[in-house]
Amino acid sequence: MSVVQPLLELQEIDGRIRSLQQEIRDIPQRKAQELERLSGAKEVLERAKAEHKNALVRVSELDLEVKARKEKILSLKQNQVSLKTNKEFQMFNLEIAKIEGDIDSFEARQIAALDDVIPIKHRVAEAEAKLKAEQAVMDVYLTELDVRLAAVQAELAEVEAARVEAAKRVSAPFAQYYERLRSKRWPVVVDLQADGVCNGCHLKQPPSVAQQVRRNQGLVTCQMCGRILYML
């Protein structure tokens, strides 16, 4: 058995801790991404609603145009009865006919505007349904992430407890060296390949280093990256 065996066991636990910590860091990002996706669906809905509102405003504006002209005609007709000459009477008729023509045109536009409202209303309904569906999917996913987070945190607590025990089995010089290096290089303990190459940085070690590793008596490190070397 290699002299670094207890350290290898500690390193394996630290590897697990690193990946659990990474997952804990990633979960809020995954949640944020999910919420971001939902904001897209919300935007589509808001745009459709605004379009719908504008379409209704156009219809009611045209309605006001028609009403104003109908009132104008009414007032022209009321004044017409008190006119003195036939010529004036004819002029009023011409004016009324012109306004009636305008009314026809506004009413035609109003019908077209009403036709526009229908597909927009459908788009609003579609966007609402899509948002609701996405919200439901997201709720499930967010719940899963919360469950996962709790499980990861629980596992991390267990693994950290196991680490305390594993660390006790590592001798002081190994432990000190390992702790100094592990925030800078990962993994710290690597095997020396049969051809004498460090499995961390891939530098071929001098024969003396390979010899020391083979002797399996103490701490031997790579001349390039400083990782602790061992032989399988």
Ligand SMILES: [Zn+2]
């Ligand atoms: Zn190396």
